[in-house]
Amino acid sequence: MAEPAVPRSAADGEASVGDLVSLAVRDVTRLVRCELELARLELRADGRRLFMSVALTGVAGFAGILVMFMLSYALAFGLITVGIWNWAAFLIVAGAYVVLGALAMLVVYIALRRITGLRKTRDTVQEDLAVLRGSEETPQQAAVEAG
Numbered sequence: 001m002a003e004p005a006v007p008r009s010a011a012d013g014e015a016s017v018g019d020l021v022s023l024a025v026r027d028v029t030r031l032v033r034c035e036l037e038l039a040r041l042e043l044r045a046d047g048r049r050l051f052m053s054v055a056l057t058g059v060a061g062f063a064g065i066l067v068m069f070m071l072s073y074a075l076a077f078g079l080i081t082v083g084i085w086n087w088a089a090f091l092i093v094a095g096a097y098v099v100l101g102a103l104a105m106l107v108v109y110i111a112l113r114r115i116t117g118l119r120k121t122r123d124t125v126q127e128d129l130a131v132l133r134g135s136e137e138t139p140q141q142a143a144v145e146a147g
Contacts, residue, residue, distance in 0.1 A: 031128055039121045046115045053111045060104040068097055 015023075072093050079089035 028132075035121060035125055035128065038124065039118055042116060042118050042121055046117070049111060049115055053108050056111070057104070057108050060107075064097070064101060064104065072097070 072090075075096075076086075076089045076093045079092060080086055084092070
């Protein structure tokens with residue numbers, strides 16, 4: 001049969017104060033370890049998103065430069081062949097690349113907005129502190145009651 005979670009003293013069948021304190025310390029230690037693990041996992045996920053955003057920004061920039069050099073002249077001279085003035089043809093090409101760059105930065109902005117900033121860790125730490133303080137209500141309930 002399994003050992004009970006709280007050791008019983010032989011004298012009266014009740015747990016001693018020392019046993020209860022050691023059990024509470026062990027539980028708090030386990031809680032802190034779990035919170036640190038959750039924070040580490042969230043930071044790792046945020047770091048991956050940030051790395052991917054930086055890498056994709058670099059790739060988009062490099063590809064944009066290559067495309068700009070290779071196609072800019074071809075497109076501008078194609079517009080000139082159609083009958084557009086030289087300066088207007090090159091201005092149209094430059095405007096097209098401004099739009100392309102803006103779209104790439106929009107993708108980066110959307111990816112960076114998904115970074116959570118340890119939201120789950122903050123929520124669980126607040127709940128744990130409320131439990132340790134002996135409060136019956138959750139932090140969300142207290143915030144609603146406070147207005």
